[in-house]
Amino acid sequence: NFLLSHIPCGLDGTLAWVRSVARALQIEPDMAALEKEAAEGKEQVDTALSRLKINNRDLSSVMIFADLTEGTARGLLPALMDEYPDTGCLYLRTEGTPRKEKAEKEKSLIQSLPDRGNVFLWKEGTPLSLPEEGPILVLGNTFTRGEIGHYQRAVYVNLLSPAINLSVPSKCYAGLRGWLFFLSDIFREIYTLAYMNRTKPESQ
Numbered sequence: 001n002f003l004l005s006h007i008p009c010g011l012d013g014t015l016a017w018v019r020s021v022a023r024a025l026q027i028e029p030d031m032a033a034l035e036k037e038a039a040e041g042k043e044q045v046d047t048a049l050s051r052l053k054i055n056n057r058d059l060s061s062v063m064i065f066a067d068l069t070e071g072t073a074r075g076l077l078p079a080l081m082d083e084y085p086d087t088g089c090l091y092l093r094t095e096g097t098p099r100k101e102k103a104e105k106e107k108s109l110i111q112s113l114p115d116r117g118n119v120f121l122w123k124e125g126t127p128l129s130l131p132e133e134g135p136i137l138v139l140g141n142t143f144t145r146g147e148i149g150h151y152q153r154a155v156y157v158n159l160l161s162p163a164i165n166l167s168v169p170s171k172c173y174a175g176l177r178g179w180l181f182f183l184s185d186i187f188r189e190i191y192t193l194a195y196m197n198r199t200k201p202e203s204q
Contacts, residue, residue, distance in 0.1 A: 006071050007174050010079025011038040011045070014176050017075070037176050044180065045083065048187055053086075055194070062155075062190075063088040063130070065122065065148055067140030069096045070105055072159055074112065076139070079179065081114050088134070091122035095160060135190055152197060155189040157182075 003024050008017035015031065015038055022029050064087055066077060073094060081087055090113075097105050106121055113119050130136070130150060138148050141160040148154060159173075173182040 006074035007076070009075040009174060009182075010083050010179050011041050011176060012082060013075065013079040014038070014174075014179065034176065041176055041180055042083075045183055048183070049084070049086075052187055052190065055191075062086065062135050062137045062186075064090040064137045064139065065144065066090065066092045067095060067122075067144040068092075068159055070094050070109065073109055075174070076159075077109075077113055081116070081119075083179075084183070087118070089118045089120065091120050091128075093122045093124065135193060137186065153193055155186055155193065157185065 003021060005017065005021065008014040015034060018029060018031070018034060062084070064080065066073060068076065073092065077090065077092065081090070092106065092110060094102065094106055094109065110119050110121060128148070134153070136148060136150055136154045138145050138154050138156045139159050141158055144160075145151075145154070145156045145158075171181055172178050
């Protein structure tokens, strides 16, 4: 017997994942330590996000382009939408799904996400109409990054082939600590973009 599940992502998402696995295995885990760690992590994230908004008001809302495997998307995207509340439009497509099943899988995935009217299917080759300002979060690979462009305001995370000949086993984005790694990387990149695109005031 085996359990087929998505990758655990997010603070609340990881707790829910542990509970669902425990139900499937018919065990009752002691969640106290995990819930304490998740609460501490949420406090850190809330503080960091508040500072980001204060320091860069125009960079706090993020448009997302996600080109992911189904397992990654089912874990990561609900966590992003629930725990990074200022997500703008989210454009989604999946990789690794057999072509005959792709449309149905992507439709099911979109329906499983919070319904805020801001999630859209992103078909390959579709012309993109992007706003002139604001950060873009690109989740995929280098081809996805090139397809989106706008490098001066795009935060890029390679989640399709992340090793690229350099493996860092101590750092991953799954689980409670992994979610803090993930958000800290995104926040750091947004701050970097803010500094790179900041214009100096004219001298008096």
